[in-house]
Amino acid sequence: MSSPKIDSLPLAEATEMDVLAPQDTREKQTRFQVNRVKGDRDDGVAVDLRLDDADEQNGVTDDEDDVHSATDRTRLNTEYAKSFRHLTREALPRLDNYRNIMSIQAANRPTLDELHNATLPTKTPPPTSPTANGKTVNEVDGQIKFGWIQGVLVRCLLNIWGVMLFLRLTWVVAQAGIGEAILLILTTTVVTTITALSMSAISTNGVIKGGGTYYMISRSLGPEFGGSIGLIFSLANAVACAMYVVGFGESLEDLLLAYGMPNMVSKVSDIRIIGCITIVILTVIVVVGMEWEAKAQLGLLVILLTAIVDFFIGSFIGPMDDVDVAKGFVGFNATVAYENTFPDYREFDGTKHNFFSVFAIFFPAATGILAGANISGDLKDPQKAIPKGTILAILITALSYILMAIVAGCTVVRDATGNVSDYVNVTSDNWPICEPGKCKYGLHNNFQVVELVSWVGPIIYAGCFAATLSSALASLVSAPKVFQALCRDKLYPKIEWFGKGYGKNNEPLRGYVLTFVIAVAFILIGELNVIAPLISNFFLAAYTLINFSTFHASLAKPVGWRPTFKYYNMWLSLVGAVLCVLVMFLISWVTALLTFAMVLALYLIVSYRKPNVNWGSTTQAQIYKNALQAVHQLNNVEEHVKNYRPQILVLSGMPSARPALVDFAHLLTKNLSMLVCGHINTSPLPQRVRNVLNYKANSWLRAHKLKAFYMQVDGLSFQDGCKALLKACGIGKLRPNILLMGYKSDWQYCPREDLNQYFEVVQ
Numbered sequence: 001m002s003s004p005k006i007d008s009l010p011l012a013e014a015t016e017m018d019v020l021a022p023q024d025t026r027e028k029q030t031r032f033q034v035n036r037v038k039g040d041r042d043d044g045v046a047v048d049l050r051l052d053d054a055d056e057q058n059g060v061t062d063d064e065d066d067v068h069s070a071t072d073r074t075r076l077n078t079e080y081a082k083s084f085r086h087l088t089r090e091a092l093p094r095l096d097n098y099r100n101i102m103s104i105q106a107a108n109r110p111t112l113d114e115l116h117n118a119t120l121p122t123k124t125p126p127p128t129s130p131t132a133n134g135k136t137v138n139e140v141d142g143q144i145k146f147g148w149i150q151g152v153l154v155r156c157l158l159n160i161w162g163v164m165l166f167l168r169l170t171w172v173v174a175q176a177g178i179g180e181a182i183l184l185i186l187t188t189t190v191v192t193t194i195t196a197l198s199m200s201a202i203s204t205n206g207v208i209k210g211g212g213t214y215y216m217i218s219r220s221l222g223p224e225f226g227g228s229i230g231l232i233f234s235l236a237n238a239v240a241c242a243m244y245v246v247g248f249g250e251s252l253e254d255l256l257l258a259y260g261m262p263n264m265v266s267k268v269s270d271i272r273i274i275g276c277i278t279i280v281i282l283t284v285i286v287v288v289g290m291e292w293e294a295k296a297q298l299g300l301l302v303i304l305l306t307a308i309v310d311f312f313i314g315s316f317i318g319p320m321d322d323v324d325v326a327k328g329f330v331g332f333n334a335t336v337a338y339e340n341t342f343p344d345y346r347e348f349d350g351t352k353h354n355f356f357s358v359f360a361i362f363f364p365a366a367t368g369i370l371a372g373a374n375i376s377g378d379l380k381d382p383q384k385a386i387p388k389g390t391i392l393a394i395l396i397t398a399l400s401y402i403l404m405a406i407v408a409g410c411t412v413v414r415d416a417t418g419n420v421s422d423y424v425n426v427t428s429d430n431w432p433i434c435e436p437g438k439c440k441y442g443l444h445n446n447f448q449v450v451e452l453v454s455w456v457g458p459i460i461y462a463g464c465f466a467a468t469l470s471s472a473l474a475s476l477v478s479a480p481k482v483f484q485a486l487c488r489d490k491l492y493p494k495i496e497w498f499g500k501g502y503g504k505n506n507e508p509l510r511g512y513v514l515t516f517v518i519a520v521a522f523i524l525i526g527e528l529n530v531i532a533p534l535i536s537n538f539f540l541a542a543y544t545l546i547n548f549s550t551f552h553a554s555l556a557k558p559v560g561w562r563p564t565f566k567y568y569n570m571w572l573s574l575v576g577a578v579l580c581v582l583v584m585f586l587i588s589w590v591t592a593l594l595t596f597a598m599v600l601a602l603y604l605i606v607s608y609r610k611p612n613v614n615w616g617s618t619t620q621a622q623i624y625k626n627a628l629q630a631v632h633q634l635n636n637v638e639e640h641v642k643n644y645r646p647q648i649l650v651l652s653g654m655p656s657a658r659p660a661l662v663d664f665a666h667l668l669t670k671n672l673s674m675l676v677c678g679h680i681n682t683s684p685l686p687q688r689v690r691n692v693l694n695y696k697a698n699s700w701l702r703a704h705k706l707k708a709f710y711m712q713v714d715g716l717s718f719q720d721g722c723k724a725l726l727k728a729c730g731i732g733k734l735r736p737n738i739l740l741m742g743y744k745s746d747w748q749y750c751p752r753e754d755l756n757q758y759f760e761v762v763q
Contacts, residue, residue, distance in 0.1 A: 146375075147381075151372055151389070152371075152379070153392055154297055154298065155297065155474050158471060160368035160394075161304055162364075167247055168361060169401065170408045173408050173409045174414050175343065175346065177340060177341050182402055191366070192366045192543075194573065194579070195576055196394055197568045198549070199370075199373060199386065199546050203216060203565075212373040213370050214229065219617065222619045223491050223606050223611055227602060228600075228602030229545050235479075238515045241479065249270070249274035250271055250447070253271055258448075268527065276520060276523060276524075278469075279472075283476065283516045311407070326441075328413045328415070328442040328452070330413065336410060340414065344414060345358075357533075360588065363540075363583075373386050375481055383564065387565050407453070417440070480508040480511025480514070484498065522534075544584075548573070548577040550570065551577065631734060639733075649676045650677055650741075675708040676725075681712065682718065690714070711729055741761065
C-alpha cells in the first residue's frame with residue numbers, strides 16, 4: 001500500500017511523524033542504511049544506500065508504506081539535523097517569541113527543542129518556589145537559583161568594589177590628579193557600560209545556560225572565537241583571584257605592622273604565606289556549595305557598605321589629632337584640592353608611570369561586571385537578571401569611585417613625613433616640603449590613606465578584607481564555571497575530565513582544584529602592581545569579543561537575532577570593541593600582542609579540529625548574507641571575454657559512479673568556476689531517498705576536495721531531465737554555459753528510445 005504523504009515529507013517532518021507512529025510500526029526493520037566510512041580525509045564520509053534483501057524478496061518498493069524510527073531518520077540526514085541534537089548545548093530562541101504564554105493551552109504546547117529533536121522526551125519543567133532571600137529552589141532536585149539582586153547585583157558590586165577601592169584608588173589620585181583620575185574612572189566606565197549593553201543584548205536574545213561569557217560568545221561568533229576567549233577568560237579569572245588574595249594579604253600585613261607586630265620573614269614573603277592560607281579557606285567555602293558562598297557574599301557586602309560610609313563620615317569630621325595631620329590628612333582644603341587636581345606622575349617600584357600605566361593597574365577594578373553573567377546557569381531568569389543587575393552595579397560603583405577620588409584629593413596631601421614636630425603651627429601656605437621618595441605617608445607613599453581618613457579605622461580594614469575576599473570568591477567561582485562549560489563542549493583535547501559536575505548544583509570540583517593551583521602560582525609573586533596589568537588585557541580581549549558579537553549579529557541580521565533588550569546600538573558596540581583594542585595597546589603593546597597571539601593560536605586549534613557542533617552562529621549567517629550580496633552584485637557586472645569562466649553542468653549521475661568524468665570537468669574549472677554534477681532519475685523518488693543521495697554525493701565531493709555542487713531531478717526522461725537541469729540549475733549569472741556528457745558506451749544494446757534521447761540532447 002503506497003504512502004505518498006510520508007515519502008514526500010522533508011526529513012525533519014517525517015521524523016516527527018515516526019514518534020507519533022504506533023510502536024509495532026516503528027519496530028519494523030528499516031530498508032535504508034547509512035554506513036559511515038573514512039575516505040581520504042577524516043571528514044570524508046561515504047554513504048552506502050541499499051535495500052534489504054528481505055524487502056526485495058517480499059516485493060516491497062520505495063513507494064510502499066515503511067515508517068522509519070526517529071534514530072534511523074536522524075542518521076539518514078545528520079548534516080541537516082545536526083543543530084537540533086540534544087547533545088548540542090545551543091541557545092534556542094526565546095519561547096516568548098513563538099507562543100502565547102497567556103493562553104490556557106500554552107502550558108501543554110511543546111517547546112522548540114522538543115519539536116526539533118524528536119528523540120527528546122517531553123516533560124514539564126519542575127516547579128519552583130521563591131524564597132524570601134531572592135533565591136529560587138527547584139522542588140524536585142533542590143537546585144539553587146538566584147534572583148537578579150543576589151545573583152547579579154550583589155556579585156557585581158562586591159567584585160567591582162575590590163582591592164583597588166581601598167588600596168590603589170588614592171594612589172591613582174596621587175599619580176593622575178583629581179582631574180585625570182576622574183577621566184580614568186569615566187573611561188573605564190564607558191568601556192564597561194558599552195560592554196554591559198552589548199552583553200545585555202546577547203543575554204536577552206535566547207536561553208543562557210552555564211558558561212556566562214564563554215557561552216554568549218561561542219553561541220554568537222562560533223566555537224573558534226568562543227573557545228579561545230573562554231580559555232583565556234577562565235585563566236584571567238583565576239589570576240584575578242590571586243590578585244585579590246594578594247591585596248588581602250597586603251592589607252593584613254599593614255594592619256599587623258600598625259599594631260607593632262614585626263614581619264615573620266619579609267613583607268613579600270609574609271604576603272605569600274597569608275595568601276596561600278587564605279586561598280585554601282576560600283576554596284573550602286566554594287567547594288561546600290553555592291548557597292554558603294552566596295550567604296558569605298551578603299555578609300561581606302554589609303561590611304563593605306559600612307566601610308564606605310565610614311570613609312565619608314571621617315572626611316567630614318576631619319583629622320582627630322596632630323598625628324593625622326602629620327600623616328597628610330588635613331581635612332577639606334581648597335589649596336590641597338587645587339594642588340591635587342593636576343597629575344604628578346612619578347617612578348614607583350622602578351617604573352616611571354603615565355596615564356596608561358596607571359590605567360592598567362586600576363582597570364581590573366572594572367572587571368567585576370561579568371561576575372553575574374559568569375554564573376548564568378545558576379540564575380533564575382538570566383535574560384532579565386543580567387542586564388538589570390549589571391548596569392545598576394556599574395552606575396553605583398562608578399559614582400562611588402568618583403566621589404571617593406574627589407574626597408581623597410581634597411583632604412590628603414601627596415607627601416607627608418609623619419613627624420608631628422614638622423607640622424606644628426603649619427598652614428596650607430607654608431606646608432613643609434617633603435622630597436619625593438623620602439616620605440612614608442601621603443597619597444603617593446601610603447596605601448592605607450582610606451583608613452587614615454575614616455572615622456573608625458578598623459572598620460576600613462574590615463571593609464578592605466570584605467572587598468578583597470568577596471572579589472576573590474567571585475573569581476574563584478567564575479573561573480571553574482566558565483571552564484566547565486568549555487570542557488563539556490569538547491572544543492579542545494584532553495580537558496573533558498574537568499567538565500564533570502558533582503552534587504545537585506553540578507559543582508565543578510575538579511575545576512576548583514585547577515583554579516586553586518593556578519591562583520597559588522600567581523600568589524607566590526606577591527606583588528599587586530605586577531599581577532594587575534597581566535589580567536587587564538585578558539579581560540579587555542573578552543570585552544572586545546562581547547562587543548563585536550553584538551555588532552556582528554546586528555550586521556548579519558539572522559532571523560534568530562531578536563533581543564528583548566532594546567537599549568543597544570550596533571555602531572556603539574563596534575566603537576566599544578575598537579576602544580577595548582586601543583586601550584589594550586596603550587596599556588602595553590607587548591602584552592596586547594601576546595594576548596592576540598594566544599587568541600589566534602587557540603582559534604586555529606579549534607578551526608583545525610573542526611568540532612562536531614552547530615550553534616547557528618552569526619558567522620554562518622554572515623556567509624549567507626555575503627553570498628547573496630555577491631550574487632546580486634554579479635548580476636550588475638557586464639560580461640567581457642577576459643572574464644569568461646566555463647560554468648559546467650556535467651551529467652555524471654552520482655559523482656562516485658563516474659569519477660573520471662567528474663575529474664575531467666574539474667580539470668576545466670580548477671575550482672575557479674562553477675561545476676555542477678547533474679543526476680537524472682527517470683523514476684520518481686521519495687524525499688528521504690533524495691536526502692540520502694544528496695548526502696552521499698556531497699560527502700564524496702568533500703572527500704575528494706572538489707568544489708562542486710550536486711543537483712538531481714527525478715520522474716523525467718533523460719531528455720526532459722537535461723532540459724529541466726539547464727533551466728533550473730543556478731541563479732542569476734551563476735548558471736551553466738557548458739553541458740558535459742559522457743560517452744554512451746552501451747549504444748549498441750540500449751533501447752532505441754534511450755539512444756534517440758541521447759542524440760537529441762547532443763544536438
